[in-house]
Amino acid sequence: MKNARKTIFALILSAIIITSSGCEISPSAPTIGSDAELSQSSSSISEESSSLPETDFSEPEAEPEPILTPTVLLSSKEVQRGSYLTVAVQNIDLYGCSFTDFLGYEREFRGKDGIWYCFIPIKTAAEAGEYTLSFTFGDFSYSETVTVTERDFPTQYLTVSPSTLEETLEDAAVRAAFDEFFQKYRYKNTGAALWNGEFVLPLGDYKYKETTAYGTFRTFSNGATEWHNATDMAAPGGTPVYATNSGRIIFAEYLGLTGNTIIIDHGYGIMSWHYHLRRLDVSTGDMVEKGELIGEVGTTGLSTGNHLHFGITVGGIFVDPMAMMGTEPDFDFWMVKEE
Numbered sequence: 001m002k003n004a005r006k007t008i009f010a011l012i013l014s015a016i017i018i019t020s021s022g023c024e025i026s027p028s029a030p031t032i033g034s035d036a037e038l039s040q041s042s043s044s045i046s047e048e049s050s051s052l053p054e055t056d057f058s059e060p061e062a063e064p065e066p067i068l069t070p071t072v073l074l075s076s077k078e079v080q081r082g083s084y085l086t087v088a089v090q091n092i093d094l095y096g097c098s099f100t101d102f103l104g105y106e107r108e109f110r111g112k113d114g115i116w117y118c119f120i121p122i123k124t125a126a127e128a129g130e131y132t133l134s135f136t137f138g139d140f141s142y143s144e145t146v147t148v149t150e151r152d153f154p155t156q157y158l159t160v161s162p163s164t165l166e167e168t169l170e171d172a173a174v175r176a177a178f179d180e181f182f183q184k185y186r187y188k189n190t191g192a193a194l195w196n197g198e199f200v201l202p203l204g205d206y207k208y209k210e211t212t213a214y215g216t217f218r219t220f221s222n223g224a225t226e227w228h229n230a231t232d233m234a235a236p237g238g239t240p241v242y243a244t245n246s247g248r249i250i251f252a253e254y255l256g257l258t259g260n261t262i263i264i265d266h267g268y269g270i271m272s273w274h275y276h277l278r279r280l281d282v283s284t285g286d287m288v289e290k291g292e293l294i295g296e297v298g299t300t301g302l303s304t305g306n307h308l309h310f311g312i313t314v315g316g317i318f319v320d321p322m323a324m325m326g327t328e329p330d331f332d333f334w335m336v337k338e339e
């Protein structure tokens with residue numbers, strides 16, 4: 001059916017008039033309806049005015065410019081620790097516009113089909129409670145209360161041999177190398193959706209054992225602590241690892257802490273991270289299809305046994321990768337879907 005999708009503005013809607021520029025902001029061309037449709041409606045307006053009865057002495061009105069007010073919609077006003085919400089803005093051009101979110105992270109809008117999108121991820125360590133999501137670009141501003149909801153994460157005590165700890169967590173150079181690596185890649189935001197449909201498990205049908213869940217607060221035997229922001233999937237060494245979705249390999253190398261490591265860029269700031277691999281079957285720069293072999297499970301780096309450490313970042317923050325399985329980022333959340 002042609003009218004399969006109808007726009008609704010009933011979700012969370014804020015209409016603000018724009019008058020001046022911030023980051024190159026100008027009242028954008030209407031994003032709904034093609035140019036052809038617009039010129040058609042303009043001509044039908046002229047026809048109407050020319051057929052007005054003679055008794056109408058009102059001054060001919062200038063053809064109104066089709067000015068649409070910017071609207072902001074949120075996928076939800078509630079978001080759980082370890083999840084993310086989506087902001088969509090329409091009727092304004094937000095190219096190059098960024099703002100600081102309520103957790104202190106710089107966020108940038110990316111365009112798709114005339115709508116501007118931004119993901120707001122919530123890190124595991126975030127405090128539950130009410131926050132204000134707000135941004136101002138020129139005279140266009142938006143503010144909304146967002147509730148971060150609680151989630152119970154498990155705790156874990158992990159015994160690691162002193163020699164392994166010495167070579168990894170306790171080695172300042174190894175840690176610095178990891179920090180440099182992480183900062184370099186985490187905020188990459190390719191402004192295109194490279195994924196293809198829903199995310200799938202990286203071990204395919206293999207019945208792995210989840211040895212450490214996402215969000216586990218871990219204490220190592222030397223007293224060091226960390227949020228384990230990924231899912232550990234135990235499987236025999238050599239078990240094939242497949243691309244959780246299509247994308248570009250932006251890193252496929254060995255690192256002291258994470259061993260053989262692969263990052264796939266899926267676009268719009270979404271990336272999957274794979275650590276401790278025994279073998280790398282891809283190289284930096286490769287494009288991979290969802291389900292394509294990328295490597296093998298191993299136990300390289302800071303690891304106590306064969307497993308895949310599998311994480312997904314959204315906007316540079318690790319979110320629950322298992323919650324992403326069988327889903328894809330929904331850019332059309334603000335539309336009513338009909339049969």
Ligand SMILES: [Zn+2]
Pocket residue numbers: 212228230231232308309310
């Ligand atoms: Zn892990």
